[in-house]
Each structure stands twice: as C-alpha cells, then as structure tokens.
Amino acid sequence: MSGRFARLLVRGLPLVWLVLFFLVPFAVTLKISFSSPATAQPPYLPVIDWQGGLEGWREFLEALDFQNYRMIVEDALYRDAALSSLGYAGLATAILALIGTPTAYAMARASARWQPILVALVIVPFWTSFLIRVYAWIAILKPEGLLNGALTKLGLIASPLPILDSPTGVLVGLTYAYLPFMVLPLYAVMSRLDPTLLEAAADLGAGRMRAFFTLTLPLALPGLAAGALLCFIPMVGEFIIPDLLGGSDTLMLGRVLWSEFFSNRDWPLASAVAVLLLILIVGPVVLFREAEMRREEAAEGRGR
Amino acid sequence: MHAPLPPSAPLLSLERITKRFGPHTAVDGVSLDLAAGEVFCLLGPSGCGKSTLLRLVAGFEAPDAGAIRLDGADLTALPPHRRPVNMMFQSYALFPHMSVAANVGYGLKGLSLSRRQAAERVENLMKLVRLEGFEARNPDKLSGGQRQRVALARALAREPKLLLLDEPLGALDRTLREETQGELRAIQRRLGTGFVVVTHDPAEAMALADRIGVIERGRLVQVGPARxxxxxxxxxxVAGLLGDVNLIEGRLGPDEPGGLRTVETALGPIRASGEGAAGAAVVVAVRPERLGLGGAGGLPGTLLEQTFLGDRIRSRIAMADGSVLRASAALPMTEPMPNVGAAVTVAIPADAARVLPA
Structure with missing residues (x-):
C-alpha cells in the first residue's frame, strides 16, 4: 500500500509541478493574449465572471479574439524582432559552440587534479549577480572603456570602436553570459569519453587533430546539442543583455515584450508576443528531439 | 635477468626498462629480446606490471629509464601514432559511432594507399577474420567474439611488424576462448607478425606462446618455452603460477655428481634436481600429476579426499608430519584407487622433484 503511494508520489509530484507552474501560467497567458487592453485593473478585458454561470462564460468566450496575433503578423516590428532574436541567438550559439568546444576539450583532457578546479572556475561567475556582470561589460566596451583604451594605447585603433550599443555588444554579452551553459554539458560528455578510444586512434596513426575530429567531436555531439539548446532557448527571449549592451536600435523579442508590458501596459499584446516566443523556442526543441529519435532509430536498424 | 637471445637479430629489444608511478615501481629493469614472427606471452597476476610494459612499447607511457628498439631503431621517444607497432586493446576500444569497415580502415589514412587499395585491404582483413558481410554493422550490434575479431583486424590493418595484444581473449567465454586461441595462432602464422600477448591466464599463455615471460612485481623473473x-x-x-604444485620445505644436502641432490625434509630425505649451497633452506617442488600413489618404498600417508574430475582423479594425502600433498592421476587407471581413510604411500620420482629457493 505504502509502496503504491510512494510510486504515485514520485510520478505525481513532477506532474503537479508542471501543471501548477507551467501549464496554468501558460493557460493564463494564452487567455490574456486573446483579450483586449483596457484601462482597468487588471488592464485587459474580458475578465472571467465567476458568478455569471454559463451565460457569463459564453459572453467571456465571445469577447476573445485574434486581434493581437493579427497585429503581430501584420506589424513588421514584431516580425523583425522575432527574426532578429533568432539571428542573434543563432549566431551567438554558433560562436559559443566554437569557443565552448575547445574549452571543454581542454578541461576534459586536463589532469584529474585540475579538472574540478577548472569546473569550479566556470561556475564561479554565477556567484555574482547576472545584472552586475552584464553592467561590468559596459565599463569594458564603452568608447572610453577598458577595451578601447587598451587598443588605443597599443596604437591598434585611432578612434574608439563603437562596440557598446551595437549588435557586436549584444553578441559579446550573450557569448560571455551563456558560455558556462555551453561548456558544462560538453565537458560532461567529453570527460566521460573512454580514453582508450583516443589511445586506439593514436595507435592507429591518428594525430591529436584527427583523433579530435573523428572521435571526440562526433562522440560529443549530444553534449553540443544539449549546450546549444540550453543557450539558444533563453537567448531568443533575452532582455537584459540587449537592453544594456545593445543600445536603442537593437530589436529583440525580449525587449519588445518588456516595453509592451511595462511602457505600453498592453498586457494582451505582450502575452501574444510571449506565446510567439514560446512557439519560436519550441520549434528547435521539437526539431532536436526528432533528429535524436531518427538517429536512435537509425542506430537500432543499422545492419539488420 | 636477461632472456636468452634468439638466433637472428631481435625484432623488439627492451633494454633495462623501468617505469614508476609515484612511489610504485610498475616495471623494474626489464630487458627482453623478441625474434621476428615470435609469439611472446607476458604472464603474471593482475597489477604485476605486464600491461604497463605493453603500454610502454605502444608509447602510451614513457619509461623512466631504459630504451625500446624495434628492428634496431630507437622508439623510446616516439609518440604512439608514429610507432610501427599496433595494439589490440583488452576492451577492444572499437569506435562506437563507426561501422565495422570504418573501424578496420581507420588506420589506413596516411599510409599513402589509394582508395581502392585501402578498400581491398579492408576486404582482405574482413576475410582474414571471417567477418565478410558485417562491414556496414555497428560494433554494438556484434557478439563478443565478433567484436574481438574486428579489434584484431583493425590492429592488423597497418601491417605492423609487431602486434601488442592486451588480454586478447579475456572478455570471451571459455569455449569461445579455446576456439579463438587456435584462430589467433593460425592468423599469426599466416602473417608472420610478431605478437606480444599480455595475459594472466597460464593456460592461455601456454596455448599461444612460443616463449613465456613471467612477471612478478614489475620484474621479469623467468623467460622460456612453456614446458x-x-x-x-x-x-x-613461477611454479605456482603455471599450475598446481606441492612445495615441501627442507634443507639442501651437499653437492653430488650426476646433478641430483638430497633434500632433508620433515617427510624424510627427497632426491631432487637443482642448484644451491649445501645447508641452504629450500623447497622441493613436485607437480601433483608426478606424485605416485600406492607404490612400494614411498612416503607413508593417509588418503584424505578424492575428487573425480572426469579425465583425472585428484587426491589429498595427509603426511606423517601433518602436511597435505596433492596428487592427480589421469584416467582411466590400471589399478583401483584406495578408499578415503586408507593408508597410502606417496612416491616422489627424482626427475619430477625440483629444488627451488625457499
């Protein structure tokens, strides 16, 4: 009896969690996204009339419409923001993969004594507030900042580079902030790679480069995919980094959402943008899962 | 000690190789010469340093002292991917994301073979290890015996002068192991490649090797043919490693003409062959199958136990001084075995008794 209860608890708790903290809020957001803005508390209409009975529900449902979504589709601002968000996130993910892969490889090949220290060093920045760390980049990137100062002193540039308040600033910020999320899953996979495989490759005449590209990298692909998702998904909706480092021209969905919500007090439109964001993010996850499943099936079926 | 030099110039030559891991000396001054085409087994218990010695030859470890020569060329400083030796790993270390053919052909890159020559070589290797038709499979879709053969084919692909095999049959079950031993020897004879096989299994060493080198705590203690x-x-x-042995403690008598010595033991004087200073504490080693039971003039004892093993009967005999000797008699026997508890005599033929340092 108690065993069954324990099983129920183990299976039920995550479900309850998902329903309470994901499904319900999403339903609320979805509902608001079909509403219209209003000068009221809360600032949208219709509001469910719990006393109205069936008639009240009918009126409520009739008042919902797709006008916010029509707006998102028709107004180029939202389309551009979505495309630009995907672009920033995609480009930053690619840069992160290029930096993260060799970093994780170096960590995984370091001596057993150094590895925990290196992992700790990757994690240590999390002990400082994310906001402060991004703020610090302003001091580095601004025209009279550390980077431009150093480059000018070295005589490499004549006038300061406009990195802050530019797309480059956003990419620098994204790359910096999300690097641990790329490095750690890659490291987890690479450090568990059987070292005798690399010995076998060396034994068969492969230098380090060939061993890396024929063994380490293909076998670390699941880690790379996990890292890419961990970075790409939150970066699409990132708000703080484009807001602080991107200047006013940087268009990203997170900022649009923020300004609709707080500046325009248009909760319904902000909710519709949030739903759009979710769809943009769910897309790559579904694609990834499908590719994963197809690969597993291919592995199952090979040679049969 | 130095192994007797094979007649032709050695293929592989280890010169006083020493390897330490921290305070632990894994390989301690090992010198060894291997002839071309020879199958040499490094035999010893786990942790004795035999695998380290193999890894030193492959280049995965660097010796603290000594030199490794192959065909006269010094390999000691070369990285593994530049050494003309190949290794078959105990775990096989097959690349899980590559097909069997890609695994076997992996080492052919950089050998300046044309695409067709490489494909041909893979094909021949697949034939050699009888895996035709399995080229496109993934290693994890193969049986243990098939994986072992893929590992062998992959290690042979670069046509190494010397193949290093780390417990090549360790992961196979017993019947498959015996079958594979024969195959491995047949392939070795066909190719003429020198084999260095690491094993902890004396039966495997005896079945495979031209010569066996016994390693005890990092030292090469004896080298020679199995017999x-x-x-x-x-x-x-060494006596205990290669098979069951009775060890009887005693004191060595004076030198005698003819090579035989008398050892005074608690069981009485035993005639045995061997060297040593008169009066030295020694043990007499006798294999169980050389003990004669029931003959006249033997040492008196009582039969404690008999075990029927199909092709032989093993007996334990309590001797007068309380020690227990083990005898093993091949079946079928001409004379009936005495019953358990009966008084028996144990004869130790002088040519079966060896004097060993205590």
Missing part, C-alpha cells in the same frame, strides 16, 4: 617454465620453474612463484 621449461612448467618443469623447471625458477622460483616458487
């Missing part, structure tokens, strides 16, 4: 090691072990470690 030499079995019949004339250098010490009690």
């Amino acid at each position: 030499d090691l079995y019949e004339r072990p250098a010490n009690r470690f």
Whole structure:
C-alpha cells in the first residue's frame, strides 16, 4: 500500500509541478493574449465572471479574439524582432559552440587534479549577480572603456570602436553570459569519453587533430546539442543583455515584450508576443528531439 | 635477468626498462629480446606490471629509464601514432559511432594507399577474420567474439611488424576462448607478425606462446618455452603460477655428481634436481600429476579426499608430519584407487622433484 503511494508520489509530484507552474501560467497567458487592453485593473478585458454561470462564460468566450496575433503578423516590428532574436541567438550559439568546444576539450583532457578546479572556475561567475556582470561589460566596451583604451594605447585603433550599443555588444554579452551553459554539458560528455578510444586512434596513426575530429567531436555531439539548446532557448527571449549592451536600435523579442508590458501596459499584446516566443523556442526543441529519435532509430536498424 | 637471445637479430629489444608511478615501481629493469614472427606471452597476476610494459612499447607511457628498439631503431621517444607497432586493446576500444569497415580502415589514412587499395585491404582483413558481410554493422550490434575479431583486424590493418595484444581473449567465454586461441595462432602464422600477448591466464599463455615471460612485481623473473617454465620453474612463484604444485620445505644436502641432490625434509630425505649451497633452506617442488600413489618404498600417508574430475582423479594425502600433498592421476587407471581413510604411500620420482629457493 505504502509502496503504491510512494510510486504515485514520485510520478505525481513532477506532474503537479508542471501543471501548477507551467501549464496554468501558460493557460493564463494564452487567455490574456486573446483579450483586449483596457484601462482597468487588471488592464485587459474580458475578465472571467465567476458568478455569471454559463451565460457569463459564453459572453467571456465571445469577447476573445485574434486581434493581437493579427497585429503581430501584420506589424513588421514584431516580425523583425522575432527574426532578429533568432539571428542573434543563432549566431551567438554558433560562436559559443566554437569557443565552448575547445574549452571543454581542454578541461576534459586536463589532469584529474585540475579538472574540478577548472569546473569550479566556470561556475564561479554565477556567484555574482547576472545584472552586475552584464553592467561590468559596459565599463569594458564603452568608447572610453577598458577595451578601447587598451587598443588605443597599443596604437591598434585611432578612434574608439563603437562596440557598446551595437549588435557586436549584444553578441559579446550573450557569448560571455551563456558560455558556462555551453561548456558544462560538453565537458560532461567529453570527460566521460573512454580514453582508450583516443589511445586506439593514436595507435592507429591518428594525430591529436584527427583523433579530435573523428572521435571526440562526433562522440560529443549530444553534449553540443544539449549546450546549444540550453543557450539558444533563453537567448531568443533575452532582455537584459540587449537592453544594456545593445543600445536603442537593437530589436529583440525580449525587449519588445518588456516595453509592451511595462511602457505600453498592453498586457494582451505582450502575452501574444510571449506565446510567439514560446512557439519560436519550441520549434528547435521539437526539431532536436526528432533528429535524436531518427538517429536512435537509425542506430537500432543499422545492419539488420 | 636477461632472456636468452634468439638466433637472428631481435625484432623488439627492451633494454633495462623501468617505469614508476609515484612511489610504485610498475616495471623494474626489464630487458627482453623478441625474434621476428615470435609469439611472446607476458604472464603474471593482475597489477604485476605486464600491461604497463605493453603500454610502454605502444608509447602510451614513457619509461623512466631504459630504451625500446624495434628492428634496431630507437622508439623510446616516439609518440604512439608514429610507432610501427599496433595494439589490440583488452576492451577492444572499437569506435562506437563507426561501422565495422570504418573501424578496420581507420588506420589506413596516411599510409599513402589509394582508395581502392585501402578498400581491398579492408576486404582482405574482413576475410582474414571471417567477418565478410558485417562491414556496414555497428560494433554494438556484434557478439563478443565478433567484436574481438574486428579489434584484431583493425590492429592488423597497418601491417605492423609487431602486434601488442592486451588480454586478447579475456572478455570471451571459455569455449569461445579455446576456439579463438587456435584462430589467433593460425592468423599469426599466416602473417608472420610478431605478437606480444599480455595475459594472466597460464593456460592461455601456454596455448599461444612460443616463449613465456613471467612477471612478478614489475620484474621479469623467468623467460622460456612453456614446458621449461612448467618443469623447471625458477622460483616458487613461477611454479605456482603455471599450475598446481606441492612445495615441501627442507634443507639442501651437499653437492653430488650426476646433478641430483638430497633434500632433508620433515617427510624424510627427497632426491631432487637443482642448484644451491649445501645447508641452504629450500623447497622441493613436485607437480601433483608426478606424485605416485600406492607404490612400494614411498612416503607413508593417509588418503584424505578424492575428487573425480572426469579425465583425472585428484587426491589429498595427509603426511606423517601433518602436511597435505596433492596428487592427480589421469584416467582411466590400471589399478583401483584406495578408499578415503586408507593408508597410502606417496612416491616422489627424482626427475619430477625440483629444488627451488625457499
């Protein structure tokens, strides 16, 4: 009896969690996204009339419409923001993969004594507030900042580079902030790679480069995919980094959402943008899962 | 000690190789010469340093002292991917994301073979290890025996002068192991490649090797053909490693003409062959199958136990001084076995008794 209860608890708790903290809020957001803005508390209409009975529900449902979504589709601002968000996130993910892969490889090949220290060093920045760390980049990137100062002193540039308040600033910020999320899953996979495989490759005449590209990298692909998702998904909706480092021209969905919500007090439109964001993010996850499943099936079926 | 030099110039030559891991000396001054085309087994218990010695030859470890030569060329400083030796790993270390053919052909890159030559070589190797038709499979879709053969084919692909095999049959079950031993020898004879096989299994070493080198705590204690090691072990470690042995403690008598000595033991004087200073504490080693039961003039004892093993009967005999000797008699026997509890005599033929340092 108690065993069954324990099983129920183990299976039920995550479900309850998902329903309470994901499904319900999403339903609320979805509902608001079909509403219209209003000068009221809360600032949208219709509001469910719990006393109205069936008639009240009918009126409520009739008042919902797709006008916010029509707006998102028709107004180029939202389309551009979505495309630009995907672009920033995609480009930053690619840069992160290029930096993260060799970093994780170096960590995984370091001596057993150094590895925990290196992992700790990757994690240590999390002990400082994310906001402060991004703020610090302003001091580095601004025209009279550390980077431009150093480059000018070295005589490499004549006038300061406009990195802050530019797309480059956003990419620098994204790359910096999300690097641990790329490095750690890659490291987890690479450090568990059987070292005798690399010995076998060396034994068969492969230098380090060939061993890396024929063994380490293909076998670390699941880690790379996990890292890419961990970075790409939150970066699409990132708000703080484009807001602080991107200047006013940087268009990203997170900022649009923020300004609709707080500046325009248009909760319904902000909710519709949030739903759009979710769809943009769910897309790559579904694609990834499908590719994963197809690969597993291919592995199952090979040679049969 | 230095192994006797094979007649032709050695293929592989180890010169006083020493390897330490921290305070632990894994390989301690090992010198060894291997002839071309020879199958040499490094035999010893786990942790004795035999695998480290193999990894030193492959280049995965660097020796703290000594030199490794192959065909006269010094390999000691070369990285593994530049050494003309190949290794078959105990775990096989097959690349899980590549097909069997890609695994076997992996080492052919950089050998300046044309695409067709490489494909041909893979095809021939697949034939050699009888895996035709499995080229496109993934290693994890193969049986243990098939994986072992893929590992062998992959290690042979670069046509190494010397193949290093780390417990090549360790992961196979017993029947498959015996079958594979024969195959491995057949392939070796066909190719003429020198084999260095690391194993902890004396039966495997005896079945495979032209010569066996016994390693005890990092030192090479004896080198020779299996029969030499079995019949004339250098010490009690080698004697016990190669098979069951009765060890009877005693004191060595004076030198005598003819090579035989008398050892005074608690069971009485025993005639045995071997060297040593008169009066030295020694043990007499006798294999169980050389003990004669029931003959006249033997040492008196009582039969404690008999075990029927199909092709032989093993007996335990309590001797007068309380020690227990083990005898093993091949079946079928001409004479009936005495019953348990009966008084028996144990004869130790002088040519079966070896004097070993205590």
